[in-house]
Amino acid sequence: MDTNFDKSIHSPPLKTQKLSFATQVFLRVLASAATVAAAWVVFTTSQTAVVYGIQVDARYSYSSAFKFLAYANVVASAFSLLSLFLVFVLARTPLHSTHFFHFFLHDLSMAVLLMAACSATTAIGYVGKYGNSHTGWMPICDQFGRFCNRVIISALLSYLGCAVYLILTIISAKKSQQLGA
Numbered sequence: 001m002d003t004n005f006d007k008s009i010h011s012p013p014l015k016t017q018k019l020s021f022a023t024q025v026f027l028r029v030l031a032s033a034a035t036v037a038a039a040w041v042v043f044t045t046s047q048t049a050v051v052y053g054i055q056v057d058a059r060y061s062y063s064s065a066f067k068f069l070a071y072a073n074v075v076a077s078a079f080s081l082l083s084l085f086l087v088f089v090l091a092r093t094p095l096h097s098t099h100f101f102h103f104f105l106h107d108l109s110m111a112v113l114l115m116a117a118c119s120a121t122t123a124i125g126y127v128g129k130y131g132n133s134h135t136g137w138m139p140i141c142d143q144f145g146r147f148c149n150r151v152i153i154s155a156l157l158s159y160l161g162c163a164v165y166l167i168l169t170i171i172s173a174k175k176s177q178q179l180g181a
Contacts, residue, residue, distance in 0.1 A: 023171065024087045024103075031164040032080035035114070038157035039073035042066060045154070047147035058140070058147040065120040066151065072117035073158055076110045076165075083107075104172035111165035114158055121155045 045066075046059045060066040083106055090099050128148060131139035141148035 020171075020175065021087070021091050024168070025084065027164050027168050027171075028080055028084040028087060031110075031161050031168070032077050032084065034157045034161035034164065035073040035077035035080060038154045038161065039070055039077060041150055041157065042070045042073070042154040045147055045150040047144050049143045051143050056143075058144040060151070063124055065117075065124040069117045069121045069154060069158060072113050073154075073161070076114055076161060079106065079110055098176075100172045100176035104169060104176055107165050107168040107172055111162050111169055114162035114165060118155055118158045118162060121151065121158070125151055125155065 042060050046057065048055060048057050050056070060070055083103065086103075093099075125148070127137055127139075128144075128151075129139055129141045131137050
């Protein structure tokens with residue numbers, strides 16, 4: 001038999017639920033905006049320069065790391081919008097720990113995907129900026145400054161999206177633990 005004390009432990013106050021809902025919505029909109037912006041910046045990044053008398057193009061599609069960054073951000077933004085829709089749907093139902101556990105898995109997957117894409121881009125970007133004298137790779141950012149700056153902006157936006165997903169992961173794990181207890 002449930003007492004009023006037992007019910008109050010398992011159902012948080014309405015104000016706490018509204019704050020949790022608003023936080024989830026804000027962070028998911030922020031993650032979606034950051035990943036959409038990062039994808040748009042990298043997709044629209046290209047520059048043509050004359051290097052040693054030869055006209056050379058720099059495009060995101062010439063690097064697998066930059067393509068990975070672009071497509072990872074598209075996937076993350078699509079799943080951000082899907083999870084935002086699910087937050088609105090689940091806000092009308094009673095809170096359950098499995099809902100937050102599923103959000104935890106989703107947010108963790110998106111954070112790992114974005115971190116992998118950001119890491120690959122950072123590694124290639126570092127070589128593009130500073131070169132690698134041991135392998136004979138020359139830095140290209142001297143000739144393609146605008147291209148490199150836009151890739152940096154895209155990577156920073158992706159890192160922001162990753163950080164937001166890490167925060168969402170922590171919130172979802174904590175809520176899942178609180179409601180499951």
